[in-house]
Amino acid sequence: MATKPVLYSYFRSSASWRVRIALSLKKIDYDYKPVHLVKDGGFQNTEEYREINPMRQVPSLVIDGHTLTQSIPIIEYLDETVADGPDLLPKDPVLRAKARALAETINSGIQPIQNLSVLNKIGETKVEWAKYWIERGFDNLEKMLEKTAGKYSVGDVVTIADLCLVPQIYNAERFKVPTSNYPNIARIGENLEKLPEFQAAHPSQQPDCPEELR
């Protein structure tokens, strides 16, 4: 790798967090560029950042001379191109499909309906709104995990599904969803929390995390 990759990230963004875990598992050293999603109307909405990411979202990863966006495609790219570290997806096509389906259940089924821009649009009732969709999503996800989980979401190895699960559990807790109602989700979350690569990617460990949340 000629130059060090650059990650445009926000400490509490779920999608940035997923990519931070992937970079950490793949042992990739990178520069962290904070994108504040709230202050001054959000740096993601500036023309400067929009040149980097037309979707006005984090993360963006500058790597191998290209700027990549969207967390799942970035994770797939790292899995395809970086030999170091563990695989982020299983080799078996059916298990890959299961891991991806769990990841998408979170990435497209839960997170987008409770993300910052949707909650701003919902306004006053945003806490109930977020809680409703996370509970509904976790109810479904728990049922999927009954069929696939071992120590982690798909058997006993970490996959892309786990990279999505941990930030979603954090969001659930922010919106007072009792994760103890979902025994598989809670157990897998606890197992993942123990891994140093997941600890390093936690919002509290990022340079843009405010002192009071550390």
Next chain:
Amino acid sequence: MATKPVLYSYFRSSASWRVRIALSLKKIDYDYKPVHLVKDGGFQNTEEYREINPMRQVPSLVIDGHTLTQSIPIIEYLDETVADGPDLLPKDPVLRAKARALAETINSGIQPIQNLSVLNKIGETKVEWAKYWIERGFDNLEKMLEKTAGKYSVGDVVTIADLCLVPQIYNAERFKVPTSNYPNIARIGENLEKLPEFQAAHPSQQPDCPEELR
């Protein structure tokens, strides 16, 4: 393939439609099982269907002895396991990442916020809600396509991004979003409409399409 694949689908579901295009491009013969999302509270909400798809969504594809869910993972699976037909993702890792990012911009960035269950929850203002998110999403998508598009979304070959684009244009039209405001989206949509595999996958061609919409 020992037994014929079975697709659980709803004629107007975007995610089902994407998979129908993939099956059509990959020349896979399959049985079509309609899942009515509206009638009698929705067949997807029955315990019978939930055994097939715990997320209570379409599509589900029964193939090679497994039941797969979530459109993007199903398309990735078909691309990895079926030699017939064209590739659904480019071979080059950077182009794969670009195609996937466009697909996710629709799959996780637009469609979930305007899907049936969210609109039902929004209630009275659902048409304005859907229009707002599709316009915002198309504005972003158009900006991404300026950098990637040729005849189709990524250069001149059909990719997973195009499989997502066509159903999203149909939704935009349903919610009165003027697609002519987005020259790349409109042009690519017109090019894709001409392909027989896309024509075969259109809602109007499905067995569960009501007579009046044919």
